[in-house]
Amino acid sequence: MVKKRVVPCLQVRSGRAVREVKFEGLDDPGDPKAVLLAFQAHGADEVYLDQFAGPEDDIGLFVSVLESVREELAIPMTVGAASTVDEAESWFMAGADRVSVQFDPPEGRDLLTRLVAVHGTERVVAKVSGGSAAKVVAAEAERLGAGEILLVLANGDGRDVVSPVCHAVRVPVATLGATESPQAMLAAFEAGAAAALAATVFADQVVTVADIKRRLVSLGADVRPPNDL
Amino acid sequence: MSRRVAVVRTGRAGSASLLAALRRCGAEPFFPENPGEVEATTFLALCGAGPFGQAMAALETAGFVEPLRTRIEYDRPTIAIGLGMHLLFETCGTLGGIAAVPGEVGQLPSPHIGWNAVEGEDATLPEGLAYFCHCMATLTEPDGWLASWADHGGPIVAAVQRGTVLGSQFHPELSGGYGERILRTWLMEWASW
Numbered sequence: 001m002v003k004k005r006v007v008p009c010l011q012v013r014s015g016r017a018v019r020e021v022k023f024e025g026l027d028d029p030g031d032p033k034a035v036l037l038a039f040q041a042h043g044a045d046e047v048y049l050d051q052f053a054g055p056e057d058d059i060g061l062f063v064s065v066l067e068s069v070r071e072e073l074a075i076p077m078t079v080g081a082a083s084t085v086d087e088a089e090s091w092f093m094a095g096a097d098r099v100s101v102q103f104d105p106p107e108g109r110d111l112l113t114r115l116v117a118v119h120g121t122e123r124v125v126a127k128v129s130g131g132s133a134a135k136v137v138a139a140e141a142e143r144l145g146a147g148e149i150l151l152v153l154a155n156g157d158g159r160d161v162v163s164p165v166c167h168a169v170r171v172p173v174a175t176l177g178a179t180e181s182p183q184a185m186l187a188a189f190e191a192g193a194a195a196a197l198a199a200t201v202f203a204d205q206v207v208t209v210a211d212i213k214r215r216l217v218s219l220g221a222d223v224r225p226p227n228d229l
Numbered sequence: 230m231s232r233r234v235a236v237v238r239t240g241r242a243g244s245a246s247l248l249a250a251l252r253r254c255g256a257e258p259f260f261p262e263n264p265g266e267v268e269a270t271t272f273l274a275l276c277g278a279g280p281f282g283q284a285m286a287a288l289e290t291a292g293f294v295e296p297l298r299t300r301i302e303y304d305r306p307t308i309a310i311g312l313g314m315h316l317l318f319e320t321c322g323t324l325g326g327i328a329a330v331p332g333e334v335g336q337l338p339s340p341h342i343g344w345n346a347v348e349g350e351d352a353t354l355p356e357g358l359a360y361f362c363h364c365m366a367t368l369t370e371p372d373g374w375l376a377s378w379a380d381h382g383g384p385i386v387a388a389v390q391r392g393t394v395l396g397s398q399f400h401p402e403l404s405g406g407y408g409e410r411i412l413r414t415w416l417m418e419w420a421s422w
Contacts, residue, residue, distance in 0.1 A: 001380055002343040003358065040405070045344055045360075071249045076360055076403045092278075095245035097362070097403060119240065120279045120312070122340055122362045147340045147364065170339040194343060224344045224358050 005195035019203035043226030070095025116145030166192025182215035239277035239284035250402035268296035277312035314396035349377035359399035
């Protein structure tokens with residue numbers, strides 16, 4: 001059966017990581033390419049790049065980061081969250097394997113539908129906010145063709161939020177926002193999540209994806225071993 | 230020795246990863262411009278993204294369907310990945326494919342996304358963990374081809390191989406060291422068979 005995925009997530013703004021990582025071995029812990037390749041070397045199953053940009057930011061710079069990373073990254077790269085078809089196209093061309101769409105606002109539904117028609121269900125991820133409506137919203141995203149639900153959790157959200165969404169859809173559910181520790185990831189997996197994204201843990205603590213995976217393995221999670229590459 | 234590899238794209242997503250992986254293996258990817266090149270070039274990779282019908286229409290418009298079928302018939306080194314592998318089969322629902330491999334492709338009950346074990350008793354591919362990302366699949370070993378398998382709530386075909394032609398449901402270009410070994414083997418060893 002398919003392994004549970006551990007997916008480090010990096011926010012990028014103006015060609016730099018929004019927050020530097022703390023683990024050792026990097027000359028520049030704010031260089032997105034260096035950080036993402038380190039995630040790969042540590043056994044990440046996929047990387048998720050989050051464009052964190054205001055209107056004044058250079059969008060072209062983000063695309064050039066994607067192109068540069070793609071040349072050396074030998075694992076999947078998901079990029080989000082696209083706000084227009086053109087933006088998603090530019091990310092796909094630059095080397096994104098999948099693109100996420102903020103699904104909650106009405107315009108997100110239109111964008112998702114249009115991207116699925118061209119690129120296929122498996123290439124499009126719907127980012128859905130947790131909360132009481134998450135189950136219904138996730139089912140709607142699946143109906144419109146999303147190939148995965150990225151469920152954004154609030155601090156403290158756990159099985160009670162993840163499990164109903166996983167039961168409401170047949171597509172994989174990934175979690176973001178409250179799965180920053182091996183224990184929280186395991187709880188999400190046990191509630192039915194296929195993947196857990198972690199972002200702030202790498203900026204807050206001296207920890208690697210390999211550390212997280214080793215702990216997950218010891219807890220009995222069915223993940224790809226960190227030394228598989 | 231650097232090997233030139235013709236890359237036939239049928240959609241806009243996904244090809245950057247394959248081009249980069251081929252370059253990391255020391256190959257020089259290029260986009261073929263005419264049907265003659267598709268038929269005769271030594272190495273060819275077929276990749277794709279999006280709906281099956283849209284991809285077949287793109288191949289038909291370019292005049293690439295017949296040359297692809299011919300090169301596979303003559304066992305020229307060809308790798309078809311993801312949707313590219315689906316296109317090799319005879320049918321997908323009511324749609325016709327290249328028909329270089331007997332059999333059909335159908336919809337899975339749920340998308341198969343992530344790392345899964347590639348296994349097979351008779352297959353020539355090494356066993357290992359590979360990255361899959363698809364909603365359609367084929368479930369039976371085609372006559373005359375060796376199949377590798379993966380488990381997605383039941384067995385699905387992970388790859389089909391005959392000589393130097395490999396159809397890969399998983400993405401070697403996204404499967405880390407395991408995928409790179411497969412691409413290098415295809416480029417360096419099988420070609421000398």
